[in-house]
Amino acid sequence: MTNIDDLVASLPEGVVVTEPDAMEKYRFDWSRDQSAGTPLAVVRAEDAGQVQTAVRWAAEHGIGIVPRGAGSGLSGGSSAVDGCLVVSLERMRAVQIDPASQVAVAEPGAFNADVKRAAAEHDLWYPPDPSSFEICSIGGNVATNAGGLCCVKYGVTTDYVLGLDVVLADGTLVELGGKRIKDVAGLPLLKLFVGSEGTLGIVTRVILRLVPRQGARSTLVASFATVRQAADAVVAIRAVLRPSMLELMDRATVNAVEDYKPMGLDRTAGALLIAQSDAPAAARSAEMAAMESACAGQGAEVFVTDDPDEGELFVQARRSGFPALERRGSLLLEDVGAPVPLLPDLLDAIAEIAERHGVEIPVVAHAGDGNTHPNIVYDATDPDSERRARLAFDHVMSAAIALGGTITGEHGVGRAKRAALPEQLGPDVMALNRRVKDALDPQGILNPGAAL
Amino acid sequence: MTNIDDLVASLPEGVVVTEPDAMEKYRFDWSRDQSAGTPLAVVRAEDAGQVQTAVRWAAEHGIGIVPRGAGSGLSGGSSAVDGCLVVSLERMRAVQIDPASQVAVAEPGAFNADVKRAAAEHDLWYPPDPSSFEICSIGGNVATNAGGLCCVKYGVTTDYVLGLDVVLADGTLVELGGKRIKDVAGLPLLKLFVGSEGTLGIVTRVILRLVPRQGARSTLVASFATVRQAADAVVAIRAVLRPSMLELMDRATVNAVEDYKPMGLDRTAGALLIAQSDAPAAARSAEMAAMESACAGQGAEVFVTDDPDEGELFVQARRSGFPALERRGSLLLEDVGAPVPLLPDLLDAIAEIAERHGVEIPVVAHAGDGNTHPNIVYDATDPDSERRARLAFDHVMSAAIALGGTITGEHGVGRAKRAALPEQLGPDVMALNRRVKDALDPQGILNPGAAL
Structure with a gap:
């Protein structure tokens, strides 16, 4: 068993949780997957630097990481894995609105509703609205490319993501995109992370496009x-x-x-x-x-x-x-x-x-x-x-x-639907998924067992 | 010098062009890059199978491939490279509209205007409208994630791409997405190809979302x-x-x-x-x-x-x-x-x-x-x-x-701006681009010298 003490010592008091009772609520999402494992520890990160510390430690020890927002996922994407490190973003909830640029800059633990409320103070609107919008996190929305009720007209999460800060599998923090609306410089990596279910990196900041307030309905x-x-x-x-x-x-x-x-x-x-x-x-x-x-x-x-x-x-x-x-x-x-x-x-x-x-x-x-x-x-x-x-x-x-459809339109594959994914994608697209995953997470420590 | 004869023999007559005069117009795009090279041959593909044949041949011989649509690019993304194979999609121009699903299924050489016209026959609209829409190809639009004039309200190419057929660097043909509007199964690879400037694969079919006809202006x-x-x-x-x-x-x-x-x-x-x-x-x-x-x-x-x-x-x-x-x-x-x-x-x-x-x-x-x-x-x-x-x-x-901006909003990096890309992205994001590129094109044969 890996000794967690050096990670505990390298982060402020209270950030790393190892007591079984306190960890219990970090084992499940709303799919209540009874095969969810028991983590080695839960890191309740307060900032991107702490996420980097946790990821570097996990990478060094070859330990799996399950990133977690509000835990309202419906496909087991944040179900804990035995012996893993759960990295919870629940304490990173700041939201700032830049009304001139019409963007929200949000930490991943902020609820979708927090972003909507902050935007509304400036007569702006963040459209994507999962049914759970009052209790789901923006980080989770990004991880699953969440949809919702108004998406039939207004599109889904990826249509609104202009920028992401992401901690990669080796602990490097990269900044993708920004407050500019159009940007095609380099590969569209920003879009690659939206909907990647925590398998390629951990999002620590999101820049979201806002639109004028919705009219009367x-x-x-x-x-x-x-x-x-x-x-x-x-x-x-x-x-x-x-x-x-x-x-x-x-x-x-x-x-x-x-x-x-x-x-x-x-x-x-x-x-x-x-x-x-x-x-x-x-x-x-x-x-x-x-x-x-x-x-x-x-x-x-x-x-x-x-x-x-x-x-x-x-x-x-x-x-x-x-x-x-x-x-x-x-x-x-x-x-x-x-x-x-x-x-x-x-x-x-x-x-x-x-x-x-x-x-x-x-x-x-x-x-x-x-x-x-x-x-x-x-x-x-x-x-x-x-x-x-x-x-x-x-x-x-x-x-x-x-019918030419999909096994998941907005919840993500998670752990609940992983077995069915090859039936939809076929071997060549599965192999392509795997190649991208291996390139970005060669140790396979990011959300192991989820999504692909 | 590689002998092109086996490729010529494996494709129908007239598909492979090797006469210098006939190849001349395939050397340049609209940026008129005077450093453009001279290709070994131009493959004027008629279908995806011929693209696969050309890519397999190039992969076997380690020869660079420059994919090319209508040649109206503005950043040298389809400028020829000495000794490369130009794969031109200009003859693949079919467009079919599925009015019930409100999608267009287009071959990459179809002009943007062809899609618009076909959609209009069903009272539907394909919004993205580069200034060159009458003479630019949908494949090129996908390669650059093209924008245009109406994008301020209606978004850019990536917002409309529901499906892509892509020939990968080893000649494998993959089908990504489809006619469904929402789909989060697996990594968002569909989005990874939109704006990848021909460096990750060659698009041979595009499924585009259409919307109701635009109102009076x-x-x-x-x-x-x-x-x-x-x-x-x-x-x-x-x-x-x-x-x-x-x-x-x-x-x-x-x-x-x-x-x-x-x-x-x-x-x-x-x-x-x-x-x-x-x-x-x-x-x-x-x-x-x-x-x-x-x-x-x-x-x-x-x-x-x-x-x-x-x-x-x-x-x-x-x-x-x-x-x-x-x-x-x-x-x-x-x-x-x-x-x-x-x-x-x-x-x-x-x-x-x-x-x-x-x-x-x-x-x-x-x-x-x-x-x-x-x-x-x-x-x-x-x-x-x-x-x-x-x-x-x-x-x-x-x-x-x-100013927190970008070197390219819609034309792509191509060859004209490649030297400036690291200044915008920084070393970590450049390395991330390179990792994805290497995973999908380990030989580096797809559009060498372009984009990243």
Whole structure:
């Protein structure tokens, strides 16, 4: 067993945690991966220099490092590994806004919501909005290239990252990009780190592009008899416009949300769509009318409101899908996607898999992007239930791949989906991934066992 | 000298060109780099399989490959190297639109304008619009992560690339991404190739995201007494809105354009801004009013038109900046950028450098992005003029770096700016570039001498 004392001595008191009880909460992310290991120590870094110290120590001793933000990941990307060093960025939470350059300079432990709030003070907006935005970290968002609800119109995390400070596998700190909007000097390494799930380096500072504050939104809630009809309406809407939100909840999710926080959603609907437009004035009315018509064309009952508070209630209902479902049992969390026109086929395939394996798979979806979250509910105390759930989990990923889709649209591969990655990428692209990984982390100490 | 006969024999007749006269036009791009070498042969590939054949042959013989699209690059990224194989993609020009998925599937030799036209037939739009869009290739756009005029609102090439087929340095063909909008499975290798200037692989197919057709545009032309005032107006505009175009031309450029194609621009102005809004109806009026007010605040005379044809004339004038300046002498083409609030300082620095070295440096700029094109005019028959021009070229890049900017915002490093790259990136980031390059192209045969 490696002696941790020299690392403890080289960092300020309280930075390195080795007590088992205190380390317990650093073992898991929200996927509650029961195979998560026990770390040797947790480094609660206060600045980039301390991250460098920890990485240099780990590199010297050949010890694996699991970087960690707020621990809200959904694919086990920050699950601890036995004998590893967890490097937690939770204490690095500073956010500064440069209103003239319209950028935020954030430490990785800052919550997505912290950046949004700081930006709003200057009438600016940081769009990417994972459902967990109030409790997920910007560093984690960068690690997974996180999406969210408004991404159908405003894009994902990588579209907003202008600069990164990254501690590499040997402890070197590099600064990539900056406050300039356009920059093509050298290889696009900045983009290589966004979505690399902590396998290539540890991000210690992020420069994020901000945009003018979002305009007023109108909200549509449409109630469909079947999931297929809702999915068909999504395709019809996307064919004519780009709404600022286009989300789907199936009946099981609606009922779970109603059980969790009742707000009068239609429990009998096969599926609900929740859509928004933030276009200016008359254009917004036109977009809402077009969406209403597309939904009506699939037999939906449609409710529209221009009241932002009322609209926000429906969006909150959508966001509470995950915590609501968590109360129904253990969950295997999917994040599969397909080209938008194939969304109906993907949802059909998921329903078929649920029936075939006798498991419940409630679905919420960033439908406008073709990105779905089928959440497989199972009873962790029943081995057969778990076995069937895991089969369904694999089959859902295969179904997405068969449709030209992906096993993960925004959560990342993490440890939960690593086994399925070769099926999507094939041997040549896997080899290419490995070559880049080996070039940047020849010892393989950065987030071992995750992502690739 | 390597015998090319086996390559000639392994490809259909007419694919491999070895006659010196026929190869001449494949030696240069638009930067007219006089140090361009003479290739061993030019492979005018008709499909990805032929590209693979050429790359495998080159890999076997350790011969450098210079990939080439339409040859409209401005930084010598496709200048030939002595004894290399030029792989020209000019014959691979197919474009297919999938309107349901809202994507274009394009071969790399297709012109940017071909994609735009094909998309328009389905009421869709491919936004990135380099000034050269009518004669530049999509493959070249991907290689440089090309920008353009509408990028201030709509982003650059990388924001639209959903999928790439790439022939790697050993001839392997990999398919990255696809028609799905969101996909975070594996390292973001797709993004690594966009802007890699042909140094990591040769793109043989591109899947591009399309968006609904652009709305009607209003155009503003503002005439300022000084460049500084125009730049200050740009900062003021960007503080409150995101126009769909925000371009600057200085007096020398305006006069060159008027000499080239007279259209009554104000020859006495220190600088013109040409701005557009494509916001819907009332919002467009509001944006135009805000821009007008920001310009008037800097003492500008402002002309506004809602007539699209009239507006397009001004945009064409801006686009003709480069051909117009070409007639005034030899050019060293800059592409430096800075954070938007520092644009006035960058333009001041450029003017000072021009005066110090006694050279003319007309400037056009994608001002809203802080991306400028100072074009250094010199007399190629006068060694002292060329010497002073080259000094100015280097000093302009240094000035951009000193302001936290970049030596290239959209043209790429190519061969013209390779010597300056370490000054911007520093030794650690250069080493990181080199590590990725070596991992993907260990023999160093892909575009040797370019980019890094």
